[in-house]
Amino acid sequence: MIKANRRKLDLKNGRVDLSHGAGGRAMGQLIEDIFHKAFDNEWLRAGNDQSAFMVPGGRMVMTTDGYVVSPLFFPGGNIGSLAVYGTINDIAMAGAVPLYLSASFIIEEGFPLTDLDRIAQTMGDASRETGVPIITGDTKVVERDKADGVFISTAGVGMVPAGLDLRSDAARPGDVVIVSGSIGDHGVAVMSKRENLEFDTGIVSDSAALHGLVAGMVEAAGAAIRLMRDPTRGGLAATLNEIANASKVGFRIDEEAIPIKPEVAAACEFLGLDPLNVANEGKLVAVVAPEAADAMLAVMRAHPLGREAALVGHVVADDDCFVQMATSFGGGRIVDWLSGEQLPRIC
Amino acid sequence: MIKANRRKLDLKNGRVDLSHGAGGRAMGQLIEDIFHKAFDNEWLRAGNDQSAFMVPGGRMVMTTDGYVVSPLFFPGGNIGSLAVYGTINDIAMAGAVPLYLSASFIIEEGFPLTDLDRIAQTMGDASRETGVPIITGDTKVVERDKADGVFISTAGVGMVPAGLDLRSDAARPGDVVIVSGSIGDHGVAVMSKRENLEFDTGIVSDSAALHGLVAGMVEAAGAAIRLMRDPTRGGLAATLNEIANASKVGFRIDEEAIPIKPEVAAACEFLGLDPLNVANEGKLVAVVAPEAADAMLAVMRAHPLGREAALVGHVVADDDCFVQMATSFGGGRIVDWLSGEQLPRIC
Amino acid sequence: MCLAIPVKVKDVLPDNMAKVTLDGVSKIISTALVEDVKAGDYVVLHVGYALGKIDPQEAERTLALIREAALA
Amino acid sequence: MCLAIPVKVKDVLPDNMAKVTLDGVSKIISTALVEDVKAGDYVVLHVGYALGKIDPQEAERTLALIREAALA
Amino acid sequence: MKYIDEHRDGRLAKEIARQIAALADPARSYHFMEFCGGHTHAISRYGLEDLLPQNVQMIHGPGCPVCVLPIGRIDAAIALAMRPEITLCTYGDLMRVPGSNESSLLKARAAGADIRMVYSTLDALRIAEAEPDREVVFFAIGFETTTPPTALALRVAIAKELRNFSIFCNHVLTPAAIQNILESPDVRKLGTVKIDGFIGPAHVSIVIGTEPYEFFAEEFQKPVVVAGFEPLDVIQAILMLVRQVNDGRHEVENQYIRAVTRFGNEKAQAQVANFFELRESFEWRGLGEVPYGALRLRPQYAEHDAEKRFSMVTPAAKDDPACECGAILRGVKKPANCSLFGTVCTPDTPMGSCMVSPEGACAARWTYGRLREHAKAFE
Amino acid sequence: MKYIDEHRDGRLAKEIARQIAALADPARSYHFMEFCGGHTHAISRYGLEDLLPQNVQMIHGPGCPVCVLPIGRIDAAIALAMRPEITLCTYGDLMRVPGSNESSLLKARAAGADIRMVYSTLDALRIAEAEPDREVVFFAIGFETTTPPTALALRVAIAKELRNFSIFCNHVLTPAAIQNILESPDVRKLGTVKIDGFIGPAHVSIVIGTEPYEFFAEEFQKPVVVAGFEPLDVIQAILMLVRQVNDGRHEVENQYIRAVTRFGNEKAQAQVANFFELRESFEWRGLGEVPYGALRLRPQYAEHDAEKRFSMVTPAAKDDPACECGAILRGVKKPANCSLFGTVCTPDTPMGSCMVSPEGACAARWTYGRLREHAKAFE
Numbered sequence A, B: 001m002i003k004a005n006r007r008k009l010d011l012k013n014g015r016v017d018l019s020h021g022a023g024g025r026a027m028g029q030l031i032e033d034i035f036h037k038a039f040d041n042e043w044l045r046a047g048n049d050q051s052a053f054m055v056p057g058g059r060m061v062m063t064t065d066g067y068v069v070s071p072l073f074f075p076g077g078n079i080g081s082l083a084v085y086g087t088i089n090d091i092a093m094a095g096a097v098p099l100y101l102s103a104s105f106i107i108e109e110g111f112p113l114t115d116l117d118r119i120a121q122t123m124g125d126a127s128r129e130t131g132v133p134i135i136t137g138d139t140k141v142v143e144r145d146k147a148d149g150v151f152i153s154t155a156g157v158g159m160v161p162a163g164l165d166l167r168s169d170a171a172r173p174g175d176v177v178i179v180s181g182s183i184g185d186h187g188v189a190v191m192s193k194r195e196n197l198e199f200d201t202g203i204v205s206d207s208a209a210l211h212g213l214v215a216g217m218v219e220a221a222g223a224a225i226r227l228m229r230d231p232t233r234g235g236l237a238a239t240l241n242e243i244a245n246a247s248k249v250g251f252r253i254d255e256e257a258i259p260i261k262p263e264v265a266a267a268c269e270f271l272g273l274d275p276l277n278v279a280n281e282g283k284l285v286a287v288v289a290p291e292a293a294d295a296m297l298a299v300m301r302a303h304p305l306g307r308e309a310a311l312v313g314h315v316v317a318d319d320d321c322f323v324q325m326a327t328s329f330g331g332g333r334i335v336d337w338l339s340g341e342q343l344p345r346i347c
Numbered sequence C, D: 001m002c003l004a005i006p007v008k009v010k011d012v013l014p015d016n017m018a019k020v021t022l023d024g025v026s027k028i029i030s031t032a033l034v035e036d037v038k039a040g041d042y043v044v045l046h047v048g049y050a051l052g053k054i055d056p057q058e059a060e061r062t063l064a065l066i067r068e069a070a071l072a
Numbered sequence E, F: 001m002k003y004i005d006e007h008r009d010g011r012l013a014k015e016i017a018r019q020i021a022a023l024a025d026p027a028r029s030y031h032f033m034e035f036c037g038g039h040t041h042a043i044s045r046y047g048l049e050d051l052l053p054q055n056v057q058m059i060h061g062p063g064c065p066v067c068v069l070p071i072g073r074i075d076a077a078i079a080l081a082m083r084p085e086i087t088l089c090t091y092g093d094l095m096r097v098p099g100s101n102e103s104s105l106l107k108a109r110a111a112g113a114d115i116r117m118v119y120s121t122l123d124a125l126r127i128a129e130a131e132p133d134r135e136v137v138f139f140a141i142g143f144e145t146t147t148p149p150t151a152l153a154l155r156v157a158i159a160k161e162l163r164n165f166s167i168f169c170n171h172v173l174t175p176a177a178i179q180n181i182l183e184s185p186d187v188r189k190l191g192t193v194k195i196d197g198f199i200g201p202a203h204v205s206i207v208i209g210t211e212p213y214e215f216f217a218e219e220f221q222k223p224v225v226v227a228g229f230e231p232l233d234v235i236q237a238i239l240m241l242v243r244q245v246n247d248g249r250h251e252v253e254n255q256y257i258r259a260v261t262r263f264g265n266e267k268a269q270a271q272v273a274n275f276f277e278l279r280e281s282f283e284w285r286g287l288g289e290v291p292y293g294a295l296r297l298r299p300q301y302a303e304h305d306a307e308k309r310f311s312m313v314t315p316a317a318k319d320d321p322a323c324e325c326g327a328i329l330r331g332v333k334k335p336a337n338c339s340l341f342g343t344v345c346t347p348d349t350p351m352g353s354c355m356v357s358p359e360g361a362c363a364a365r366w367t368y369g370r371l372r373e374h375a376k377a378f379e
């Protein structure tokens, strides 16, 4: 039996070419030598077009997100870490325990193999660190200028602990609003590396998986949690407005209580942005029954990702669904969605 | 309460612009007026970042595929129908009952809203027809020339009937190989509309969801099915080679037994292609215990998508994992993977 | 690229172009290299051009020769 | 675009450029419109250009005035 | 943030507000126009109006360069950008400004135009240098603050012989506009404007100084205070204006002494004078034609003047007749008086100049102040 | 498929094979070279060799225009394509052909070169017309069959004044190569070639006729049968060759009388003669320099000759010394005799000319015939 002496992928200077997406041996090699190697687990090794696992009966959640961040590498992470953490977070926001991820890659012809490998390894690391394996995937290659390096869509499933049912319409007047830490870090870190915008800052993306923090919150006071959201695109402002509209309530928040790093504030001054509109990738907003506020804050602050958790406001009855803010200056204002395209490709 | 009189999306002449991906009201409107309207179901209406559903305990499968077909619209379907059927099929190939889909859209700035709406409606129709709802999704917009119209990544989950365990390494010498119908239709239909390749043919894509056919096969003779695959990218040739390598066996197939439409054969002559390398989107290959071959064929032929099901060969012991074919001319040859990039962007 | 296949001329088009068919599949090709192409002719198609015409009588004769050889 | 903010000059660079900082964030801007910019100066930054220098004494005086007014 | 944080001290602001309340004559009202959108933004962003007594009212002026750009200029820029050889560079603020027929630069981009958002004229120059085959046009807008950066870019382009770089000049002049508010023929039509004083923008005066307002203050007997953009700067300026009014003075005062002088930045002025000259007349969206209210390139730089280089025409185009921007920009009406405000016209779907930029009077009101329109108390 | 299906009748083939077996003298062996890769492909694709008696053996010749292109020409094309102003148009077959240092057009594309796969010279012309700012170069390869289409494209380009369209000419000539196989100095080094006859490609002779082989058949006393590409055509040609050998004849016979004549397509020949002239010498990958074995553009079309227009140089570049293509192309060795075959050298990672195209001798053997190398019976 003659075995073809497969040439190794040139991970130093090689590039993805169209043959890597054509369903032949070159594609098989790319998938095996980069993705399977980085994600390594029993499901991928089985080599099926789908992966199987045992589930207990109960309430499951499913979610997906596409990641198109530009640049692909930024302080504190890259598109790969976002793709793992971001989808885990959308599962965790239901109070659920994330179980498995899928990953669909769309790669531009010419993309350096070394970058692809680095992204895959970051995903593998993130997957091991979070305990959520990437069990199935897909790879497509498109011609130059038909994509922007690489896009990743991940989907994920998780199980909701019995009795928990968090819903976007569950906020009630009197509830308190807690954010798990400082806002705006991710968006500022990404923008700091944008061409034509470049500035220097020590800020790194807050990109992180929140399911550990959430598990603690659910265990301590699950019944008191009305709902959770991760304030990603559109930032805290968009998230609060979404909740307000879904729950048909208003918010009254306190600018002074919102944790913002001085460097983030400074970068926002440079760019003319409001930190409330800037994306986060490792933060959550929880709406919680008022009587559990202190307990919840204590639990959150005991977790590394919730150390700076803060009660930033409360829910009010308001047919107009306004998000109002008492400014640190002493006045009041409306916190609205950002209009338009100010910050594209942040995640 | 003053309600802003939201301007309607201009579905006739409008285009996707960067504001539709920025996390603000424009994005919300795009998602609601196009995707939620087309996919309409209780999960999307709940407006969460993830969707929840009850599952019974047991074996579940998960899969994902990215769809980058060019052109987006082709005879017999569009990227939207592929994105629904293709992922359902990868679930069905495990013998599983598909339950739910997620959809992640990456849209190029400038993409006509009318095309996006048409694609979304096709997906909605496909989802209703198959009974598999799209329960969660994501929308990103990238700058012009950073994508190619629209890319869709779908993921799906399904439940495997108790006792069934189809695996890519399960083919054994003596097993028979059945294909569910004529091959090459999808690839030829797509290529017929490619710029610079354009030819006229009545061929339409075979794009279809196979879970109904599979359910019948499993019910009738589930225990006899070793494994199933849908011969998509790389065609029947790639699929048989993959199975041969995974199961460490060889195949001996019979060219005369393989159903190929005359128009598909003619188009392949025009283009210098082998129909065995051409993609399918509504066909399956099943490796089946020999004693169940007739029963299986009978069940398949009774289903509209298996009417032309044919026994095309059998599994042989072969350390070299060759896929051999007796040609209709009377000789023998190897059926190999296609090398290189001959048919990019077929799905 | 080395492929050369016989196809039937369906319509002669302006500018030395023609629509040709093969079993229900049709394509537009150039006939600029061949004299006097008419609808109904069979031509040998190669990289988008007709290279020459098929002579139906000679084709029949070839087949006859083959059959004859086979039965010899 | 209408934004104008006071930033501190950290390094003067060739070609009338300078590196400026604000609370640990730094950026390279043009100082071509302002005479005699030195490290340590504060300048008012607008669309990538320094428009003028901040006079520290006058700034102190303004604050004093404000405090005075506030306590009046 | 030095020179920023200390001017955002809410406690000091409350004290000054108390002073204002104490000084403001309860028998009369005070109407001050902050000319510049930057001030409008600060007032809304920090909720300054909540601190002022009832009889001290702020009127949002026309001082947003994005808002005052007439529709026809947007249409002309879009038409230019749609030409295949053109790369149009623009400040991000302009992307969503509506032209005719619901067009915008953002939608023109989506339709295929090569339009790039830049942070600075330096970026536009870089593009012109890196892509010599493209005709790079900088869509120049703004008051006296952005004009020197445009002039400097032109100087560099000429020095580097970047023949593919040109300017679509829409620079306008602050003093001319302020004057127009008080004296234009429209004032008769719109009714008497009750303005007791003006707050002038500090960054403009960093460049031009305070002197250009002296004639105006004297001529119209209106006090002017040039002020910074931090909330304490603004409230201090209001206090200064109340004092002038009470004293019957109409002087030009300088609140921003930390960077503004009487004669401004003469180096920057020289750059501007070198490349630009006055236009006899230029349309301001909402205000109409303003005599000597804008600049154009001097004829010797015609090669770099996009209007000449590409024979641009500015089509006539009108706002929705229901739009009250003209009256609002003159302080005669308030956004809430417009029948389109908040229903048909919102920041997502702006109908008039005051809604197009977050600094426009209607947009600022929508985003930051709707609460008050709903007559809800905000404690 | 008329004129196709009837020539794929396996039963008739078996009968003819029986005839061949009956006629073939058991005391001797018959070695026939199919010159053209198209025939190699048909033989492999249909498993024709399974039908032939042991003593009738086919030798795969050098007749694949992709395979014979020397590495240096690929390198030159890649270097040209990497220039930013160039759009290189090429038949898809060339995309994966390896140049030096594991390069290829496919990888050059990935590295940023603008390389487009075309089906026909007509497509390349369309691109040149649609994108007048691009320098569109058609990478012309092939035998006498693809040369007339190239000539015609040139004619159209000149008529339409498409000054941005040029040809990188690599057209080669069949008779010269066949002759070279038998008479080149290498033959001495490689040993005696045992070839009893040749199958010539029908599509080449549709253009050039059968006449150009007459001198050769006479000179080298070798029979030539010009044959079509369907499997029955090929097996009939083999029968005709066996008969000639048995009869001691060395004639040029025409199996493809349905489209091939003695003098070929004179209209097409005139087009070629108008634009092309002989090169004194040209390297064939595997064969070395072949005198008068290729064409170039006539000097009056220098403007459309990419080699001149872009001052292209063809770098010296050599194949792996272990590669046996030279001997294989001359029929002295078989792919299995090469130490690299199927291990280092496969269709996914071709090392020599015979592996680069599916029609190359090594590739055809790998893809269609490895079974036999493994000495397994295929019933």
Ligand code: SF4
Residues within 6 Å of the ligand: E322, E323, E324, E325, E328, E335, E338, E339, E340, E341, E342, E345, E346, E350, E351, E352, E353, E354, E355, E356, E362
């Ligand atoms: S609300 Fe809109 S239409 Fe009304 S005045 Fe303001 S900008 Fe004009």
Ligand code: SF4
Residues within 6 Å of the ligand: F322, F323, F324, F325, F328, F335, F338, F339, F340, F341, F342, F345, F346, F350, F351, F352, F353, F354, F355, F356, F362
């Ligand atoms: S197997 Fe490869 S290296 Fe060996 S002769 Fe053939 S092409 Fe050359």
Ligand SMILES: [Mg+2]
Residues within 6 Å of the ligand: A063, A064, A065, A087, A090, B049, B050, B137, B138
């Ligand atoms: Mg999600």
Ligand SMILES: [Mg+2]
Residues within 6 Å of the ligand: A089, A090, A093, A229, A230, A232, B049
């Ligand atoms: Mg989320």
Ligand SMILES: [Mg+2]
Residues within 6 Å of the ligand: A065, A086, A087, A090, A232, B049
């Ligand atoms: Mg998310």
Ligand SMILES: [Mg+2]
Residues within 6 Å of the ligand: A137, A138, A139, B064, B065, B066
């Ligand atoms: Mg897949």
Ligand SMILES: [Mg+2]
Residues within 6 Å of the ligand: A144, A145, A147, A148, A149, B145, B146
């Ligand atoms: Mg790109």
Ligand SMILES: [Mg+2]
Residues within 6 Å of the ligand: A049, A050, A137, A138, B063, B064, B065, B087, B090
């Ligand atoms: Mg899949």
Ligand SMILES: [Mg+2]
Residues within 6 Å of the ligand: A049, B065, B086, B087, B090, B232
């Ligand atoms: Mg699939």
Ligand SMILES: [Mg+2]
Residues within 6 Å of the ligand: A064, A065, A066, B137, B138, B139
């Ligand atoms: Mg999402």
Ligand SMILES: [Mg+2]
Residues within 6 Å of the ligand: A145, A146, B144, B145, B147, B148, B149
């Ligand atoms: Mg495109």
Ligand SMILES: [Mg+2]
Residues within 6 Å of the ligand: A049, B089, B090, B093, B229, B230, B232
């Ligand atoms: Mg599959």
